[in-house]
Amino acid sequence: MITALATQQPDRSVNLDGPPRQAAFDADGNPTQAALGFAKKCGVDLSEIDQSGPKLRYSQTILGKPTTSLLPTIVEDSLNDLPIAKRMRWGARKEEFVRPTQWLVMLFGDQVVDCTILAQSAGRHSRGHRFHHPQDVRISSPAGYLSDLRAAHVLADFNERRQIISKRVDELATQQEGTAIVPPSLLDEVAGLVEWPVPLVCSFEERFLEVPQEALITTMQDNQKYFCLLDAEGKLLPRFITVANIESKDPAQIVAGNEKVVRPRLTDAEFFFKQDKKQKLETFNDRLKNVVFQAQLGSVFDKAERVSKLAAYIAPRIGGDAQRAARAGLLSKCDLSSEMVGEFPEMQGIAGYYYAKADGEPEDVALALNEQYMPRGAGAEL
Known part of the structure; x- marks a missing residue:
């Protein structure tokens, strides 16, 4: 507005x-x-x-033109300029948009703007929540837009939805004696997916906690849009928060559905972890010998060997252990050929850390495998 x-x-x-x-x-x-x-x-x-x-x-x-005559072109140009990677067509129409348009409300004061955009003629009727209020909603004026839709179980204000989700997720996390992981990008995405947000607590089997928690968090956040929970020590709890788009009479059914959906995701992560652990981390270097780093610089394994030699040369000059530095360099790229990193690229370095620990490598060697990628982004941990 x-x-x-x-x-x-x-x-x-x-x-x-x-x-x-x-x-x-x-x-x-x-x-x-x-x-x-x-x-x-x-x-x-x-x-x-x-x-x-x-x-x-x-x-x-x-002479200046009336605003009502200018708005259609402004809105249409703005929609065309949206950075939509993939647009779609529907029916026999030529119009393209991110999804098929169903209706269009465009008011200037109490007046309906006479126009047709994306094959929809402007009017003053919107629609309520698909289940709570499937009837049309008459918008008398822009001033009543938010309240009219709220009465029909639709929170049209993005910031209001975002705030409600954030507040309720924090409340539920506290009830579970944990802290929610709420990346701003995920919060924005979830707020854009629902019109009547209802956060709910779900759980998964504790056996999955044997898998590196970063892999579990990645799959739950990226694939399922869930908010994960950590305990006071920063360890993952076997619970998560999903945001439903309905105020259900039987929320347990929604919870059960989400728990059923997430199980195969976590099972996949568990499978990759177990498969990788069947061999020593160092053996993954054999696969890297066939992965070209750069045509004139050899394979990724060749790069790891160069890193190993450089680390061994530099380490004693800064008070480090040359042998361990060389070992860390040699193992530095091993996890790139692992099943885990193949499925979850974000796990590079992290997977190497866990596999090195499992193989009994020194702690500082294992840490080096993870910390070589730090910071992983702007504002990330150093």
């Missing part, structure tokens, strides 16, 4: 300068082709052109 919008454009004056006077008239004072051409360009007779200055000038007052 836009507030304090003028009803009409302001009138504006436009001055067009033409040819110099000496070029506009000949010695006898007759207009030249330059003067006549300028008048024609302005769409007026030469007598309406100001000839008092050093150049011919045409001054025109352009």
Whole structure:
């Protein structure tokens, strides 16, 4: 919604300068082709052109257009400029948008803006929640837009939905004696997926906690849009929060459905972890010998060997252990060929850390495998 919008454009004056006077008239004072051409360009007779200055000038007052006549083009251009990676068509129409349009509400004050955008004629009827209020909702004016839809179980204000989700997720996390992981990007995405948010606590089997928690968090956040919970020590709890789009009479059914859906995701992560652990981390280097790093620089394994030699050279000069530095360098890229990183690229370095620990590598060697990628982004841990 836009507030304090003028009803009409302001009138504006436009001055067009033409040819110099000496070029506009000949010695006898007759207009030249330059003067006549300028008048024609302005769409007026030469007598309406100001000839008092050093150049011919045409001054025109352009009346401002009513806002209602400008809005359709502004809205249509704005929709076309949206950074939508994949647009779709539907039916026999030529219009393209992220999803098929079903209706269009466009009001200027109490007046419906007369236009058709994306094959929908503007009106004042929106629709309520699909289950709570499937009937049309009449929007009497922009001032009543949010309240009219709220009465129909639709929170049209994105920031309001975001705030409700954030607050309720924190409350539920506290009830579970945990802290929710709430990345701003995930919160924004979830707020954009629901119109009547209802956060609910779900759980999963504790056996999955044997898998590196980063892998579980990644799959729950990226694939299922869940908010994960951590205990006071920062360890993952076997519970998560989903945000339903309905105030169900039987929320347990929604909880059970989400628990059923997440189980295969976690099972996949568990499978990859167990498969990788069947062999030592160092053996993954064999696969890297066939992965080209750069045509003139050899394979990824060749790169790891160079890193190992450089680390061994630098370590004693800064008070480090050359042998362990060399070991960390040699193992630094091993997990890139693991099943875990193949499925979850975000786990590079992290998977290597866990596998190195499982193999009994020194703690500082294992840490180096993870910390080589830090920081992983702006504002991330160093």
